[in-house]
Structure formats: C-alpha cells, structure tokens
Amino acid sequence: MPLPKILQNLPLPIIGSPLFIISNPKLVIEQCKAGVVGSMPSLNARPASQLDEWLAEITETLAAWDRDHPEQKAAPFAINQIVHKSNDRLEHDLELCAKYKVPIIITSLGARTDLNDAVHGWGGVVLHDIINNFFAKKAIEKGADGLIAVAAGAGGHAGVKSPFALVQEIRQWFDGPLALSGSIATGGAVLAAQAMGADFAYIGSAFIATDEARAAEAYKQMIVDSDSDDIVYSNLFTGVHGNYLKPSIRAAGLDPDNLEHSDPSKMSFGSDYGAKKAWKDIWGCGQGIGAVREVVPAAAMVARLATEYRAARAALLAA
Numbered sequence: 001m002p003l004p005k006i007l008q009n010l011p012l013p014i015i016g017s018p019l020f021i022i023s024n025p026k027l028v029i030e031q032c033k034a035g036v037v038g039s040m041p042s043l044n045a046r047p048a049s050q051l052d053e054w055l056a057e058i059t060e061t062l063a064a065w066d067r068d069h070p071e072q073k074a075a076p077f078a079i080n081q082i083v084h085k086s087n088d089r090l091e092h093d094l095e096l097c098a099k100y101k102v103p104i105i106i107t108s109l110g111a112r113t114d115l116n117d118a119v120h121g122w123g124g125v126v127l128h129d130i131i132n133n134f135f136a137k138k139a140i141e142k143g144a145d146g147l148i149a150v151a152a153g154a155g156g157h158a159g160v161k162s163p164f165a166l167v168q169e170i171r172q173w174f175d176g177p178l179a180l181s182g183s184i185a186t187g188g189a190v191l192a193a194q195a196m197g198a199d200f201a202y203i204g205s206a207f208i209a210t211d212e213a214r215a216a217e218a219y220k221q222m223i224v225d226s227d228s229d230d231i232v233y234s235n236l237f238t239g240v241h242g243n244y245l246k247p248s249i250r251a252a253g254l255d256p257d258n259l260e261h262s263d264p265s266k267m268s269f270g271s272d273y274g275a276k277k278a279w280k281d282i283w284g285c286g287q288g289i290g291a292v293r294e295v296v297p298a299a300a301m302v303a304r305l306a307t308e309y310r311a312a313r314a315a316l317l318a319a
Contacts, residue, residue, distance in 0.1 A: 041080040078102070231287050
C-alpha cells in the first residue's frame with residue numbers, strides 16, 4: 001500500500017513524537033522546517049482556548065515558510081489526541097483540528113471509528129499508537145490509516161515488546177503506514193527501523209534536550225547526563241506503564257527501584273491532566289538517551305540525525 005500523499009517524500013523518515021507538556025508550537029515548527037513531522041498533544045494547550053491560537057500559529061508560520069522556501073517546503077505537522085474516556089476536552093480539541101484541517105492526527109489510549117471518520121472528512125490522516133499486535137488490529141478495523149508501534153524502551157507510555165517482534169507481527173497482515181518507537185536517537189537507529197519494516201522512526205526523548213522544548217533546564221540536563229541505566233518502567237504515575245528518569249523519582253522522595261503499583265481504573269486524562277498532579281516533576285524518558293550529549297536547537301538535532309542516517313546507509317551499502 002502506498003503511503004498517504006502527505007507522508008510521501010519526507011526529507012527524513014522521522015516523526016517527532018508528541019511530548020506531554022514539552023511540545024509546543026515553537027518546537028513543532030522547527031521540526032517541520034527541518035524536514036521531520038513535528039507534533040504535540042492538544043492537551044499541552046492550557047487553557048483549552050489556547051489550542052486555537054497555537055494551531056493558527058503553526059498553520060500560518062508553516063504556510064509562510066513554504067511560500068518563502070518552495071525548494072525546501074516544511075514537513076506536515078500532527079496533533080495528538082488522547083481518546084481515553086476521561087479526556088473531557090476531546091470533542092472541543094477535535095473541532096479545532098477540523099477548523100485548521102490538521103494534516104495528521106495521532107490517537108492514543110483508545111480507537112474510535114467516529115473520530116477517524118471525522119478526520120478523514122477534512123482530508124486528514126490518522127496514525128494510532130499501539131503496544132501490541134492485538135490493539136494494532138483493533139485500530140485498523142476502526143479506520144486508522146496507519147500505526148505507531150510503541151516498543152520496549154520508548155519514552156512515556158511504552159510497551160514491552162521487542163521492536164523486532166512487534167514490527168514483524170504487524171507486517172504479516174498490514175502493509176500501510178508504520179512508524180516505530182523505542183530508543184531511537186541516532187540516524188543509524190532510524191535506518192534500522194526501516195530495515196525491520198517500518199516506514200518511519202518515531203523519536204521523542206532526544207527532542208526534550210533542545211532549545212525549543214518546553215522543559216525545565218534541569219530536565220534537559222538530566223537527559224544529557226543520563227543513559228539507559230537511569231530509566232525505570234512503572235505505572236505508578238499515570239496508571240499506564242511508562243519509562244521515567246530515576247533521578248527525578250529520587251528528587252520526589254521515592255525509591256525508583258521499589259515503586260508501588262497504581263490502579264489503572266483511576267487513570268484520568270482530562271482538562272487538568274498534569275496540572276495539579278503530585279507527580280508533575282516526574283520526568284518521562286526513553287532508553288535511547290545515551291546518544292544525547294548536549295542541548296541543541298531542534299534543527300541541529302535533525303541535522304545530526306540526517307548526517308548519521310546518510311553515513312549509516314553509505315556504510316551498509318559499502319559493506
């Protein structure tokens with residue numbers, strides 16, 4: 001199956017993952033201008049009315065860039081929607097996405113046919129993130145155009161499956177758009193994702209350590225100073241298992257090696273998600289951060305990935 005037109009001919013086969021709290025218009029715009037799909041969760045806009053302003057800013061800025069740079073047009077952008085029943089902003093945020101005809105919608109924690117139909121109605125593409133083959137099939141059955149395979153080692157709400165197993169199983173029945181998430185922070189890893197059968201690498205944690213990211217400076221520095229040994233997998237903080245930086249857990253007065261388990265039935269992803277939580281300073285991160293050694297502009301991060309990607313391809317072809 002050919003890729004949707006909006007996802008064809010990207011300068012780099014990379015989608016920047018939506019980072020809760022951290023992604024903002026500034027980061028999304030710079031990612032897109034650099035040639036990768038930029039994204040952000042709609043819930044990052046607080047209050048809800050701010051989403052209208054942010055979508056206008058992204059849409060207008062990228063349109064102006066394309067007019068001024070016809071030879072180097074920006075990549076499309078994506079907005080992440082949390083489909084969990086506790087998200088009381090979903091309908092409001094989706095209406096704004098329709099107003100601006102957002103090119104790509106990334107759905108998480110639930111798949112809905114009516115939502116997918118609505119996105120298709122304005123010409124958008126839906127990518128749904130999943131952690132196993134069962135949920136992948138459900139998402140496609142409900143009308144998603146493509147999948148984001150969230151494998152072991154990914155930041156935030158990560159799965160436990162090996163990327164080799166997850167991509168292999170999905171590709172046995174699905175030939176549509178597929179992105180792979182999980183510890184990808186180098187150009188060589190982007191090429192490896194494609195070699196396994198993915199169309200795109202889905203990269204999040206590396207972009208936390210960029211100038212444009214709306215993260216505390218201490219968070220960015222912790223990314224630079226840490227590696228995979230500094231990551232713990234827990235469901236305590238949101239009710240969904242995810243990967244987090246151990247030093248941030250210790251700073252909150254907890255032992256990262258002896259965390260309690262949370263009750264998944266108490267998950268809440270509504271208007272106040274992350275605003276008044278006791279765990280708001282617990283910092284999510286994937287296992288690939290050992291490749292991140294300094295805080296740089298997003299464009300420089302993409303440039304590094306591009307250089308490494310080209311070098312990895314050349315080395316493989318010369319082998």
